[in-house]
Amino acid sequence: MKTGAGILIDSLKELGVEIIFGYPGGAVLPIYDELYEADIKHILVRHEQAAVHAADGYARASGRVGVCLSTSGPGACNLVSGIATANMDSVPVVALTGQVPTEMLGNDAFQESDITGITMPVTKHNFLVKDVKELKRTVKEAFLIAGTGRKGPVLIDLPKDVLTEKINPEDLYSDVPDLKGYKPTYKGHPNQIKKALDLINESKKPVIYAGGGVIAAGASGELVRFAEMFEIPVTTTMMGLGAIPAKHPLNLGMLGMHGTEYANYAITECDLLIAIGARFDDRVTGKIEHFAPDANIIHIDIDPAEIGKNIAVNIPIVGDAGQILADMIERGKPGEQKGTEWTKQVHKWRENHPLKIIDDGKLHPQSVIRKLSEILNGEGIIVSEVGQNQMWAAQHYSFKNPRQWISSGGLGMMGFGFPAAIGAQYARPNEHVVLIAGDGSFQMNIQELGTVAQYRIPVKMVILNNMYLGMVRQWQELFYEKRYSYTDLPEVDFVGIARAYGIPGRKVESADDIEESLRKAIETDGPYLLDFRIEREENVFPMVPAGAGISEMIGKHETDDKGDD
DSSP states (O other): OEEHHHHHHHHHHHTTOOEEEEOOOGGGHHHHHHHTTSSSEEEEOSSHHHHHHHHHHHHHHHSSOEEEEEOSTHHHHTTHHHHHHHHHTTOOEEEEEEEOOGGGTTTTOTTOOOHHHHHGGGSSEEEEOOOGGGHHHHHHHHHHHHHSSSOOOEEEEEEHHHHHOEEOGGGSOOOSOOOTTOOOOOSOOHHHHHHHHHHHHHOSSEEEEEOHHHHHTTOHHHHHHHHHHHTOOEEEOGGGTTSSOTTOTTEEEEOSTTOOHHHHHHHHHOSEEEEESOOOOHHHHBSGGGSSTTOEEEEEESOGGGTTTSSOOSEEEESOHHHHHHHHHHHOOTTOOOOHHHHHHHHHHHHHSOOOOOOSSSOOHHHHHHHHHHHTTTOSEEEEOSSHHHHHHHHHOOOOSTTSEEOOOSSOOTTOHHHHHHHHHHHSTTSOEEEEEEHHHHTTSGGGHHHHHHHTOOOEEEEEEOSBOHHHHHHHHHHSTTOOTTOBOOOOOHHHHHHHTTOOEEEEOOGGGHHHHHHHHHHSSSOEEEEEEOOTTOOOOSBOOTTSBTTOOBTOOSOOSTTOO
């Protein structure tokens, strides 16, 4: 005989789960009792929100399903923003939550919350298990749903009596998932692929717009081969960074609100846009009417609901990005592409309109990111918080590979980065994992210094400290006449706080100390905190104002001829 909690742990082990990020409480004590001797590592975070972000970071860095665990009521509710983050960015996470006994459901019992109802809009699917016989099959279904098709978070709510009930494992219902109606499409329609190839060969100014779906599909290799075969420039969303090496000659970097000038010019001028695993987010498109206004559009996505949602397309192709690109490579005819003159123009834009960096001897955040990229040779895993720090990292780090860049895209979740970096470090223990944070966002989950200290997790914390909620302040400067309403933050002794947890660190106030301090942090065993006191009113440029077309950028180069000089 086994308890429900024992069956749960056995099921997780069968699925290859090696690590759970969690926080105990009354409703999940049966699970924690099983974990006491289980061959699954459990990381005790300091807040449930950190548990789900850590599971998310683990999933993004590894490509496997991340798992988090919380108790019922407040613990479960503390997972919600992290689950929503994973949902917006299509990250496979399974969240296990405790629940009051089934006989007390709906009675407003102590620490009861309708977590399946609360999370229904922000999960790919969720389950409330009322019969222990269903438990093993439910766990398998949850992992299958989370990790296939368009990936996403799944929640399993576990009443305490289901966890304590004993059952003969032979009496469990079949553990073969029964998912009627759930059949993700992976292979693209042959006729649509043929039409797309015809359109590519007819176009003179094509651009690829690659999103996080390329990385989720493991399709980066196919993307690069496809782009090279047809000589098509590639711009990526923030979530797609690393899908093509930053220094590849066809890579235009990021597009959109804080994208490169040359990427935004290319999108504006192209006659064919090939969107792959991207969803035409408003931060990318700007004013829809000005986004690729003269282009035919091919949209490749595994989720049919995304196609045509925000922008009309000419050729929709539903399926896995890797399989579809492989089909197009096989069926395409290299040598018929007509992009040569176009790519010359794009290269000219890139040469004439590079990202700006100020060299005046002061401590600028762009210099910190570029020096970090140089020291790590574009390798390692860079995890960001949200805000200016995120955009500086996205713009200036030279990513070489997929799954190197971990950041909250769709939800823009401050407090995500630090715990996500913890998860990423467990996913890839042999990599350097560096957190890029602002002083505001770092304080959102600063309590996880305790987790890092307890387990000696070697995350390097780089705080770009301007004593502001920087991105909000930037908007106030540009669009609210510098009325800095509640964005000024008092000075914090981050090094002193880290030291209180036994973590070494250093405050850096001079540009001359950037390289030495970064090298010291990287070479130090265990965690290390760097507090860079950057210029207080440094802005992220270029910037497309909300509601403007993506070629209408603030902070672009003086020449407004789109590179024809």
